[in-house]
Amino acid sequence: MAGYSVRQCPNCNETKKFRKDCLTCGCVKSAWKGKQPAPAAVTLPPTPQQQVDLELEKLRVKKEGGNEKISILQERVLQLEKEKDALLSISKATPQIIDVVPKAGANKSESAAVLVWSDWHIEEEVRAEAVSNKNEFNLEVGDRRFANLLHGGLAWYKIESQKTTIKTIVIAALGDFITGSIHEDLAESNLLPPVEAIYKAQGMLISGIKFMLENTPSDVEIIFVGHSGNHGRMTKKQRIATEAGNSLELYMYYTIRDFFKNEKRVKFVISTGYHSFVRFFGGQYEIRFHHGHMVNYQGGVGGLTVPVNKAIAQWNKAHFVNLDVFGHFHTRFDGGNFIANGSLIGYSAYAVSIKASYEKPSQTFFLVNKEFGEKTVVAPIFVEDLK
Numbered sequence: 001m002a003g004y005s006v007r008q009c010p011n012c013n014e015t016k017k018f019r020k021d022c023l024t025c026g027c028v029k030s031a032w033k034g035k036q037p038a039p040a041a042v043t044l045p046p047t048p049q050q051q052v053d054l055e056l057e058k059l060r061v062k063k064e065g066g067n068e069k070i071s072i073l074q075e076r077v078l079q080l081e082k083e084k085d086a087l088l089s090i091s092k093a094t095p096q097i098i099d100v101v102p103k104a105g106a107n108k109s110e111s112a113a114v115l116v117w118s119d120w121h122i123e124e125e126v127r128a129e130a131v132s133n134k135n136e137f138n139l140e141v142g143d144r145r146f147a148n149l150l151h152g153g154l155a156w157y158k159i160e161s162q163k164t165t166i167k168t169i170v171i172a173a174l175g176d177f178i179t180g181s182i183h184e185d186l187a188e189s190n191l192l193p194p195v196e197a198i199y200k201a202q203g204m205l206i207s208g209i210k211f212m213l214e215n216t217p218s219d220v221e222i223i224f225v226g227h228s229g230n231h232g233r234m235t236k237k238q239r240i241a242t243e244a245g246n247s248l249e250l251y252m253y254y255t256i257r258d259f260f261k262n263e264k265r266v267k268f269v270i271s272t273g274y275h276s277f278v279r280f281f282g283g284q285y286e287i288r289f290h291h292g293h294m295v296n297y298q299g300g301v302g303g304l305t306v307p308v309n310k311a312i313a314q315w316n317k318a319h320f321v322n323l324d325v326f327g328h329f330h331t332r333f334d335g336g337n338f339i340a341n342g343s344l345i346g347y348s349a350y351a352v353s354i355k356a357s358y359e360k361p362s363q364t365f366f367l368v369n370k371e372f373g374e375k376t377v378v379a380p381i382f383v384e385d386l387k
Contacts, residue, residue, distance in 0.1 A: 001133045003019070003020050004017050004019055004020065005017065006309055010024060010125060011024040012025065021180060057193070097276070098223060098267065098269050098277075098278050099279045099280075099282075100112050100223065100278060100279065100280045100281060103167035103168070104164075104165040109165060110164060110167070110281075111158055111160065111164040111368060111369045111370065111373060111376065112166070112168040112170060112280055112368045112370075113160065113166050113169045113367055114169075114170045114287075114367070115153045115169065115171050115363070116325060116339065116364040117171060117172065117173050117174070117205075117208070117329065117363055118172075118173070118175055118291070118326075118327030118328070119174075119175075119327045119330055119344065120176070120178075120201065120203055120343070120345065121137075121179045121195070121343070122139070122142045122177060122197060122200055122344070123139070123179055123191045123192035123196075124137065124189050124190055124194075124345060125138050126138075126347070128350075130352070131352055132352075134347050134358055135361070135370075137345050137348070137361075139191055142345075144385055145344050145385075148381075148385070152211075152365075152381035152382065152383065153212075153217075153363075154215050155211070156365040156379055156381065160367060160377060163262075164369065165221060166367075169212060169220060169221070169222050169301075170223060170225060170278060171208070171209065171224050172224065172289050172325055173224065173225060173227065173253070174225075174227045174229070174290070174292070174325070174326060175206075175227045175228050175230070175249055176229030176230065176291065176328065177198075177252075177327075178194060178249075179197070180197070181194055181327070182246070186356065195248075197253075198249070202252045202255060204254055205252070205256055206259055209256070213263070213265060218265070220265070221265055221267065222265055222377075223266075223267045223269065224268050224269070225278065226250075226253035226271060227271045227289060227290060228247035229247075229248045229293065229328065230291065230293040230328070250270070253268070253270045257270060271289070271290075274291075274294055275289070275290050275315070275319075276289050277319070279367045281373070284373035285322050285323070285382055286320075286321040286322055286323075287324070287325055288315065288323070289325050289326070290324070290325075290326050291326060291327055292326030292327050292328030293328045294311070295308055295329075297329065304340055305335055308324070308335060308338050308340070309335075309337070309338075312324055323338065323375060324338040325339045326338070326339075326340060326341065327340070327343070330342060330345075330346075330348075330356070330382055331359060332359065332363075341364050342361065342362040342364065343361055344361055344363065344383060345361065346360065361382070361383050362380045363381045364378070364380065364381065365377075365380075366378040
């Protein structure tokens, strides 16, 4: 038997006699003062609808967290792109202003020749029936026109070299050598995808530089001015600050420069901005080169003259030049203080749609003369096959 003992109850703190095998004297009920303890709460399982709501809430929280992470990653990608463009501009930058120095004697006439190459659109197809049989363009036609361009430019050089000493040839490559995929309809009808087209354009430009090197005297220097057009970009929408960094043509120019890195007769001005500049004969005459797509021309009775002169007036406030040279409009025109270049592709369905005047495919040759400090001869290089 357990027996009894007298001891203090740990529950009521009273000294009582109670069984040795009991912890308290039996005062539990009195500790509650006659009240029974509240029953424990019963947790019911969630209903099916509550389970669905719970899972939806989890997904919402997860999605919001995912969107935040995506935003952070997008900001990081943009930052990395800016850093990449900055590094490229430092490592691959070329002078944006270059000087053409006199090379002939003091009593000899001297000029610099400028060949303007732009708006070839080599992979775009023009069907004769789409332009009233005024033009036809494809890869084969483009190759023949390119050959005609080289021979035509060399012919003008040889003709003018009989009258004046020409020791410098500027090749102004002003962009849109490919059509690219910035417009869905052109992306569907182009004869080459953008990467293959830019590779072909690169080969043509390298061949053109080599042709001029091989067919001119060894003391003739070639200055290659490279500009990105609006068609060679890798983005759907046109960029402003990062336009060049998103251009396949800029990459092409760097590759061409690397190809000729050991050729002392060739200098490069590869533009990473919208403008580049070439000064002739001690600063007597200066040309501003650009593609032309920043000129706001939407058609009109006055043609290019009015919007181009407005743009030149504003640009000259920051940096005065004697002449602007650009392409983009597929219109060959000597405006006095500007020269607009034609195109290799020629009249196209787009030209028909904007009611542009018909023009034969052509590029431009002109001279800058040292004695007069002016542009003198301005001549077309027609590139169509003779019929």
